[in-house]
Amino acid sequence: MNRQGSFWNRQTETMPREDIEGLQDKLLRATMDRVWRGSPFYRRKFKEAGIDLRDIRGRDDLRNLPVTTKLELAAEQRRVPPFGEVPSADPSSFATVVGTTGTTGVPLFVPLTPSDTCEYCTPDSETWLRTLHSIGYTGGSDVLQSAWNYGFWYFSASCLAFGRDRARPPHIITSIGRTAWQLDLMRRLGTTVFFATQSYVLYVGEKARELGIDPSEELSVHSVVGGGEPGLLSIEGFRERLQRAWGPRVDAFESAGASEMGYLGQECWAHQGLHVPEDYLLVEIIDPSSGEPVGPGEHGEMCITHLRREGMPLVRYCIGDVTSYEDEACGCGRTHMRLQGIVGRTDDMIKVKGLKFFPSQVESVVACTDGCTGEFLIVVDKDQSEVLDTFTVRVEADCGPHDDVAACLERDIRALVGIRPDVEVLEPGTLVRSPHKAVRLLDLREDGAEEKHDKKMAYAKRLD
Ligand SMILES: [Zn+2]
Structure with missing residues (x-):
């Protein structure tokens, strides 16, 4: 069901394109100046590429700059711990530090100043309020409920719990798991908007059905917002399945973000892609082989430059997300560019037997299965014939191995990702823990x- 949303900042959100680009040029010059003065890492990088700060007058000059990669930042942070010489601000101005989850084995530290925290979804965050209004919040009687796996990376969770005025609805922070309790809480507190990973949003909806609850009839939820698994709602059938679980009165939205970059964007009620807050981030979609920008509708790698970040602004940061964009005004009236679904984060998605899924989908099942410690490892291989893929999930049982856990996991993982895994149940403490994800x-x-x-694993152990 579509609930027409409103605007938090109509003037900025509906700016003509030339005004957006003019504002980006101005903010970019200020960012480049800050980076040049404050970040030895970037000064070195630009000098090596023969770039002078005065060469960067606006967005059209950006393509002359080298891109920044995650591996490069990780190497720099190992060279000069903890942040490398990347930050542009003095450490005395840092309000907090967030980090990437280390899925690819290279966790990064990202220091934020008080002003930077507003790029994330804090109560004072402009982007957060724009998002709420874009999905239908009108300052009425909404109650938000967030069920993320709150790790080191998601500092904003605690911030969200505070700061209530007319602009901000009350927000209940529940963490992931204990699904029957989540549903009970939703019913008793009158939750209207539910935020979690896409997989967990689906899991909660299906669990409700299993428990005999029709979310559309018996709960007040009108919107579910999935994040953390870029592109999952674009996977064929996923949105339909989510809609089936939650029922016709509930609208499903996708949001995107990354620890290094902050909030990247979210679908509005018109569902025409994820709006990027272009006055906070300058997003280029480039052809990864040539580095040249691609046009609207063409697929390329996302390359992002911070426009207001103080602590550790990143310039032309390529995170590995493949997407396309549109920059015509959306049906909702917003003019900021829309990402047409993130096709995938190149280093996260797994393809097994022709089916694509994210490790976090398996994680959501493991997290909700009684008797598991929550630790798991997915092992994918070829069978003896070297033709077919094999798919094994290793988990730890709370009180030693038992068969029920394996049977439950095989059934539930198959239901979520479409392939039945072989589940190996191990003794608690067998799998290596990483300090981050x-x-x-x-x-x-x-x-x-x-x-x-x-x-x-050795790296994870060293950090532990
Ligand atoms: Zn829109």
Whole structure:
């Protein structure tokens, strides 16, 4: 069901394109000046590429700059711990530090100043309020409920719990898991908007049905917002399945973000893509082989430059997300560019037996299965004939191995991702813990995967 949304900041959100680009040029010059003065890492990088700060007058000059990669930042942060010489601001001005989850084995630290926290979804955040209004919040009687796996990366969760005025509805922070209790809470507190990973949003909807609850009839939820798994709602059938679970009165939205970049965008009620707050981020979609920008509707790699960040602004940061964009005004009236679904984060998605899914989907099942410690490892390989993929999920049982856990997981993982795994139940404490998000995938179909995995584990142990 579509609830027409409103605007939090109509003037900025509906700016003509030339005004958006003019504002971006101005903010970009200020950012480049800050980076040049404050960040030895970037000064070195630009000098090596023969770039002078005065060469950067606006967005058209950006393509002359080298891109920044995650591996490069990780190497720099290992060279000069903890932040490398990347930050542009003095450490005395840092309000907090967030980090990437280390899915690819290279966790990053991202220091934020008080002003930077507003790029994330804090109560004072402009982007957060724009988002709420774009999905139908009108300052009425909404109650928000968030069920994320609150780790180190998601600091804003605690901030969200505070700061209530007419602009901000009350927000209940529940963390992931204990699904029957989540549903009970929704009913008793009158939750209207539910935020979680796409997989968990689906899981909660289906669990409700299993428990005999029709979410559309018996709960007040009118919107569910999935994030953290870029592109999952674009996967064929996923949105329909979500809609079936939650019922016709509930609208499903996708949002996107990354620890290094902050909030990247979200679908509005018109569902024509994810609006990027272009006065906070300058997003280029480039052809990864040539580095040249691609046009609207064409697929390319997303490359992002911060426009207001103080602590550790990143310039032309390529995170590996493949997407396309449109910059015509949306049906909702907003003019900021729309990402047409993120096709995937190149380093996260797994393809097994022709089906694509994210490790976080398996995680959502493991997290909700009684008797598991929550730790798991997905192992993908080829069978003896070297033709078919094999799919194994190793988990730890709370009180030693038992068969029920394996049977439940095989059934529930198959229901969510479409393939039945072989589940190996191990003793508690067998799998290596990572201090951030654990390494969840060992893909033995890749050359040198085992050695690479061992290195990641050794790295995780060193950090622990
Ligand atoms: Zn829109």
